[in-house]
Amino acid sequence: MSTVSIARCEAYESAEVASALDAALSPLGGMAAFVSAGQRVLVKTNLLSRALPERAVTTHPEVVRAVVRAVRAAGGVPVVGDSPGGPNTAGQVKRVWQDSGIGDMCAEEGVELILLDDDCVRVPNPSGALYGSFTLGKAVVDADVVITVPKFKTHGFMMFTGAVKNLFGCIPGLEKAQYHVKVPDRDDFGSMLVDLMLAVKPSLAIMDAVVGMEGEGPAGGTPRHVGALLVSSDCVALDVIASAMAGLDPREVYSTKAAAARGIGPGSVDEVDVVGDDWRRFAPEGFALPQRDLSAKMPAWLAPRLRAWTTAKPVLENATGCTLCKTCEQVCPVDAIVVGAGGPVFDRERCIRCYCCQELCPPQVIGLASPPLARLLAPKR
Known part of the structure; x- marks a missing residue:
């Protein structure tokens, strides 16, 4: 042990x-x-x-x-x-x-x-x-x-x-x-x-x-x-x-x-x-945890169809705080982000939900948004 x-x-x-x-x-x-x-x-x-x-x-x-x-x-x-x-x-x-x-x-x-x-x-x-x-x-x-x-x-x-x-x-x-x-x-x-x-x-x-x-x-x-x-x-x-x-x-x-x-x-x-x-x-009381991947417990044939509806997606939470540094665009492994004048634009079809953009955003203006179905199905902590 x-x-x-x-x-x-x-x-x-x-x-x-x-x-x-x-x-x-x-x-x-x-x-x-x-x-x-x-x-x-x-x-x-x-x-x-x-x-x-x-x-x-x-x-x-x-x-x-x-x-x-x-x-x-x-x-x-x-x-x-x-x-x-x-x-x-x-x-x-x-x-x-x-x-x-x-x-x-x-x-x-x-x-x-x-x-x-x-x-x-x-x-x-x-x-x-x-x-x-x-x-x-x-x-x-x-x-x-x-x-x-x-x-x-x-x-x-x-x-x-x-x-x-x-x-x-x-x-x-x-x-x-x-x-x-x-x-x-x-x-x-x-x-x-x-x-x-x-x-x-x-x-x-x-x-x-x-x-x-x-x-x-x-x-x-x-x-x-x-x-x-x-x-x-x-x-x-x-x-x-x-x-x-x-x-x-x-x-x-x-x-x-x-x-x-x-x-x-x-x-x-x-x-x-x-x-x-x-x-x-x-153990801190009420320690806030990230959203679980609810598709992980679904049958193999169903998970891919519902993953987009049950998994958090990256979003720009504070456009005014975005410095247009393009770090998110550079670190995205599937080229699902293009930074324009208003900040990053996410290609939802290409996004694989790896959250590299959210992790590495220098001003931390990219957050994670849970789809409505995910919020409905999320277990109570």
Whole structure:
């Protein structure tokens, strides 16, 4: 049975975060159980897009700082890396590093900060169910140890983004969007993420759940205080407990569902040994969740016919706030968006409901609208 360790952490004060991380790691043997002297350790953050830390879009720099220091204390050589969503030009990436606070933190700690797009290699994945290989940032492959450091957030497509989904940033730039074309079905996408986990082979997952995001995550939701750090050597187990804290049945998270079906990880809280603080104490009351894909439980012959009527669609919610930057047009994997003088225009026939446009819209003026039938059929929470 996999173990998830939880420690209370009420605020992003450096000393408090470091103490909480030490408390969470202690039952697992400390950082030394995962990192040996001289090993190169990739600290894989969640840097989805340009956002200030208080928006809860990205892993908080104080959590990353605590992980970097713990790795060094164990004798490891930490590097911090990610590939944000969208077209990662040098200027755009620099602004992501700057606004997230990760750039300044890395400079203060004297740790290398890597864009995983800069040097990529094809990696075989013989255990994959859908994908026998992946293109990954070379820094991922070169690392002796990979530590995934996700943010506690909802996700419009996968329901929840955690330790497994955070590994999607190991795939470079706009290539990530192409996976939405190759595997548009949510179940298949979840299975692809499990394949990716098997290829990356993370040794440890440390979740920033001090302040999470509810509602229209992973970028357009609302920050919500949770007050914890979660640690596990099993990414799926960590996601099971974190998603349960958010009020989800863990198998509603498509990557967890796929992993459990394949016998790769647990599918319920009863299959996880939780040590430290009780996860139920951190479950925020009335935590807002994204809309479920109601077509997922329909017969195979009916689902495609009703998907457009039961699945949320992207819409421009604030035309005056649109900067006409064309990020949505650039990241759409099926070319279903054209930005005109009044903002984005969506081709509903082409749209595959991947929500890349909503995730990566810099001013967050694209939201998700539920069709009337979906609102009628949606289960009460």
